[in-house]
Amino acid sequence: MTALTDLSLAAMKAGLAAKDFTARELVAAHVAAVEAARPLNAFLVETPDHALAAADAADAALAAGNAGLLAGIPLGIKDLFCTKGVETTASSKILQGFKPTYESTVTSKLFEAGAAMLGKLNLDEFAMGSSNETSAYGPVVSPWRAEGSTAKLVPGGSSGGSSAAVAARLCAAATGTDTGGSIRQPAAFTGIAGIKPTYGRCSRWGVIAFASSLDQPGVLARDVTDNALVLEAMAGFDPKDSTSLNVPVPHYAGALSADLRGKRVGIPKEYRVEGMDPQLVKLWEDGVAWAKDAGAEIVEVSLPHTQEALPTYYIVAPAEASSNLARYDGVRYGIRVAPEGGSLADMYGATRAAGFGAEVKRRIMIGTYVLSAGYYDAYYLKAQKVRALIAQDFERAFQSCDVLLTPTAPTAAFELGSKTADPIAMYLNDVFTVPASLAGLPAMSIPAGLDAQGLPLGLQLIGRPLDEQGVLNAAYALEQRAAFTAALARWW
Structure with a gap:
């Protein structure tokens, strides 16, 4: 039998519905996994009591036939989301000991859907970083290793605790925040999927602010389907957030389709940067071929202010x-x-x-x-x-295409400490993700292949405002064709 921690979120839902296992059994397996993986430093605070209480409530709801969308699903929460009575520090010493008296809107929605919180996840301090090395509580260590090497790698940032926890099978999914790529780049580094929705799609109320016009909560999970399920639960209008968009939330998972016939996929020529890794170029070309195979028309577009x-x-x-x-x-x-x-x-x-x-x-x-x-x-x-010109570039590009396809990050994960002395080199990790953030667009990274060292590389899909479904569908089509099944070798 497949270990409970190896199941996808969708498979966990199916197993709970079929009574193959209970929510308490599912959550207990993940609590044990979190404890065993402490060398990764992914969790700052563990909340097993909270998780098991939610599991018991989920079992009761499942028996009564009124369970929520995420009933009994074990999640990790980035320590930027305020959680009532649970220490929330943004990985900074300045907030050490802070226990909010209120719950963020996003976590409230997830708990209302029945999710079980395993704990609070490490991040770059106040979400400022691309490698999860600026945390006041020590860096997160990626669960990946390059072939033939024991060197510790970064999990990406700022949502590095989230990406490491999902990749290491410590939780079914995790919340993240994306200001300039902090969901997509970590997802690419750790071989998982991550989506940043349209700015305003998910409430920022109760999320500790970095840059208010850019910050957007999102999801990191194993695959596209799991991302769709969690996003559906956490999205929606919030009158407490003045930037929240009052628009209906689609049933993302139920509407997933890998058929791209009639869709146009744009390839921005400015993303072919000088000195680009040939392995990344090849992966991008593979993505184009997969999109064609799914029925899409490929068009070249220009984003001149990239x-x-x-x-x-x-x-x-x-x-x-x-x-x-x-x-x-x-x-x-x-x-x-x-x-x-x-x-x-x-x-x-x-x-x-x-x-x-x-x-x-x-x-x-x-x-x-x-x-x-x-x-x-x-x-x-x-x-x-x-910034306004960059947004206009995207508006013009979407007149000739439905979604854009680009690499997610310029390299695979790098060794801990290798770029900390050079802030500019660190900032360049966001070169492919920042434009969509400045324009407030939905964007997603999916794992698409491995480099010569056996480390994950990701492809990014960018969509029109509020077209998360289009992004998810294009990602779903590519995900099926990429067939990324690389497994971690447990070392912790």
């Missing part, structure tokens, strides 16, 4: 971060460092110096600089104008 996307993002996002993080001052919540005999300003400075890590301080300083008098027009205002 090369400006990364510098634009690294002006807009830090500017918003410098404003959002001003609230962490040692007064209302989190740690307080008060020098003896010092002033209120001294306490602010000492608390922030002790509480924030190097990357967060770097981005606060960049953001404060570009918003300062004399530089606002030269940097921030200009970046916002370029």
